[in-house]
Amino acid sequence: MVRKSVRQQEALRRARERQRASEAAETNAPEGPRVPEAMLNRRPTETDRRRLAAATCGWCDGPIEIKARGRIPKWCSAACRQRAWEQSRAATSGRSAIQVVERRVEVPVVMPTPPRARPRHAEWVGVLDELASQLDTGDIYDRDLPELTGALNRVLDAFGRRPYARR
Numbered sequence: 434m435v436r437k438s439v440r441q442q443e444a445l446r447r448a449r450e451r452q453r454a455s456e457a458a459e460t461n462a463p464e465g466p467r468v469p470e471a472m473l474n475r476r477p478t479e480t481d482r483r484r485l486a487a488a489t490c491g492w493c494d495g496p497i498e499i500k501a502r503g504r505i506p507k508w509c510s511a512a513c514r515q516r517a518w519e520q521s522r523a524a525t526s527g528r529s530a531i532q533v534v535e536r537r538v539e540v541p542v543v544m545p546t547p548p549r550a551r552p553r554h555a556e557w558v559g560v561l562d563e564l565a566s567q568l569d570t571g572d573i574y575d576r577d578l579p580e581l582t583g584a585l586n587r588v589l590d591a592f593g594r595r596p597y598a599r600r
Contacts, residue, residue, distance in 0.1 A: 492517045 437445070477485075487505050490497055492513035497506050508514040552560050567573050573581065 484499055484505050487507070488497055488499065489495065490509035490513050491507045493509065495509045495513075497509050499506075508517060564573075
């Protein structure tokens with residue numbers, strides 16, 4: 434085995450430290466666009482610059498895989514492309530995008546109304562006066578008149594059957 438000199442060992446140690454530092458810098462650095470190898474071996478053109486500038490997704494701002502040929506991508510995935518299409522479709526139709534909002538809905542409890550008390554004694558005068566008023570103003574529909582006529586005839590017959598009724 435060949436023994437290396439102290440200078441050679443120091444040079445190797447510094448080279449290893451530089452390598453580790455560059456690897457650490459690459460892992461800590463924000464991930465930028467990964468340049469395809471076909472673009473590394475030549476002078477960058479305007480298309481290459483545009484391709485590298487389109488490094489983030491237009492919907493989620495995630496990284497886009499850049500290829501050396503073909504169309505310049507706008508989205509990182511088919512899901513982002515679909516969401517962008519839905520948004521643009523909603524915007525062109527004049528509608529806004531749907532936003533789901535969770536909220537608490539309280540439904541009021543409706544208490545049943547107690548049965549209406551039957552009019553007694555002098556209250557009938559007010560009820561019959563109200564009926565006459567609604568007939569004069571047209572508040573009672575014509576379709577209800579046959580039933581009302583039958584009910585009033587039954588009232589008049591009952592009134593006539595009373596032995597002490599005034600006529």
